Amino acid sequence: MAENKQEKNVILYRAGLAAVFAWLFFAGCSYYFRFRLEPLVFFTGVSHFFIPSFILSIFSTFKNVKDGTGVYEIKADHKKINIKDLNPDEIRRKIIGLGCPAYRAGQIFRWVYEKGTESFDEMTDLPGEFRDKLKKCFIIGSIRPFLNEQSKSADGTTKVLYRLSDGEIIESVIIPSGDECTVCVSTQAGCRFRCAFCASGMSGFRRNLSPGEIVDQVLLAKAGGCRVTRVVFMGIGEPLDNYDNLTRAVRILNHKNGLNIGARKMTVSTCGLPDGIRKLSGLGLQIELSVSLHAAYDKLRQKLMPVAKHYKLERLISALEDFIRRTKRKITFEYVLIKGVNDSDDCAVKLSGLAHRLKAKVNLIPMSPVKGSDMESSVRAGEFLRILARTCVPATIRRSRGADINAACGQLRRQHDKFLSK
Numbered sequence: 001m002a003e004n005k006q007e008k009n010v011i012l013y014r015a016g017l018a019a020v021f022a023w024l025f026f027a028g029c030s031y032y033f034r035f036r037l038e039p040l041v042f043f044t045g046v047s048h049f050f051i052p053s054f055i056l057s058i059f060s061t062f063k064n065v066k067d068g069t070g071v072y073e074i075k076a077d078h079k080k081i082n083i084k085d086l087n088p089d090e091i092r093r094k095i096i097g098l099g100c101p102a103y104r105a106g107q108i109f110r111w112v113y114e115k116g117t118e119s120f121d122e123m124t125d126l127p128g129e130f131r132d133k134l135k136k137c138f139i140i141g142s143i144r145p146f147l148n149e150q151s152k153s154a155d156g157t158t159k160v161l162y163r164l165s166d167g168e169i170i171e172s173v174i175i176p177s178g179d180e181c182t183v184c185v186s187t188q189a190g191c192r193f194r195c196a197f198c199a200s201g202m203s204g205f206r207r208n209l210s211p212g213e214i215v216d217q218v219l220l221a222k223a224g225g226c227r228v229t230r231v232v233f234m235g236i237g238e239p240l241d242n243y244d245n246l247t248r249a250v251r252i253l254n255h256k257n258g259l260n261i262g263a264r265k266m267t268v269s270t271c272g273l274p275d276g277i278r279k280l281s282g283l284g285l286q287i288e289l290s291v292s293l294h295a296a297y298d299k300l301r302q303k304l305m306p307v308a309k310h311y312k313l314e315r316l317i318s319a320l321e322d323f324i325r326r327t328k329r330k331i332t333f334e335y336v337l338i339k340g341v342n343d344s345d346d347c348a349v350k351l352s353g354l355a356h357r358l359k360a361k362v363n364l365i366p367m368s369p370v371k372g373s374d375m376e377s378s379v380r381a382g383e384f385l386r387i388l389a390r391t392c393v394p395a396t397i398r399r400s401r402g403a404d405i406n407a408a409c410g411q412l413r414r415q416h417d418k419f420l421s422k
Contacts, residue, residue, distance in 0.1 A: 120135050139268070164209075182230040289320075366381060
């Protein structure tokens, strides 16, 4: 009965809408081309039946939202919602809107994140009628490995290419440490900021990833047997340029019925977007923050990072001071060492002064080779580190992982650029 009622509403809605547009079209033709008015009068009379039907169908569909036979169902038929894009509270509200008990939301969340199910039919503790409702309104979206493209390093690091539902390609890196794993995830397909030493921006920006697409990279690592204990948002894209979807993903990963990964076990890496940093400081989670610095004065930083032309260092530092004050967390400066560019003693001294000002840690990173760039990794990492140590700045040289499989951000994806053209 409900389905017949819904079909009737849809038919009336569409018929009425068609009548209105046809009437407007005919009236316009009559005016501009001076057609005889008799057909217009006739059609107007006919439309007197359709237009009230159209209006009544609108009221009818809104009236029936509550029992799931109206507008809500019509929308669901056109575009179903990926349930992985929703947090528990949002799922609960949707479930109540379907006329079902709120506690069902918790069951769905556990099926998706604890058991990794990809089908509502597998949720055997849910009534069959309820599962049918879910299938009409939602999908359990999932990204897929791209052409089984996976590279495994001699040190155990694995890099995976994933294909999204619209054909875009992203990459993720799984870094083992004992029986635990860190997953480095992408937040965008491509990147708009085009840092001189980074492969991610060379193919341009395509789009933001949804919360579900971000979380899926962790779920698939877990499904592959990894005990994921850390997540770093350091893959393709600028996380704070996709702030809303990033923070939704963080909350899902952090939720006790989700992946239950502690906030302090998640790190957001940014090229330095002051407004995004300020928003992140108000998130209410003690998430870690790393800043891609790469130069401690504006002139050189602007040469390496175009974003620095829009956000001068002082503006960035002000946002970082605000972040530190509000979250009580230390930040980390990431510093890629590039031969003959930013690896001088003077650069080290300037970096030391900035790190002292913010009580920041420093992570020195050997530059990964990027096809099409004439920049090379510095051989002065040791000397640079000693200068920082003499000024009591806590600093480390990042151990290179996955260098033999091009595990640096964006490298594997660039090898498959020909598949990205539409």
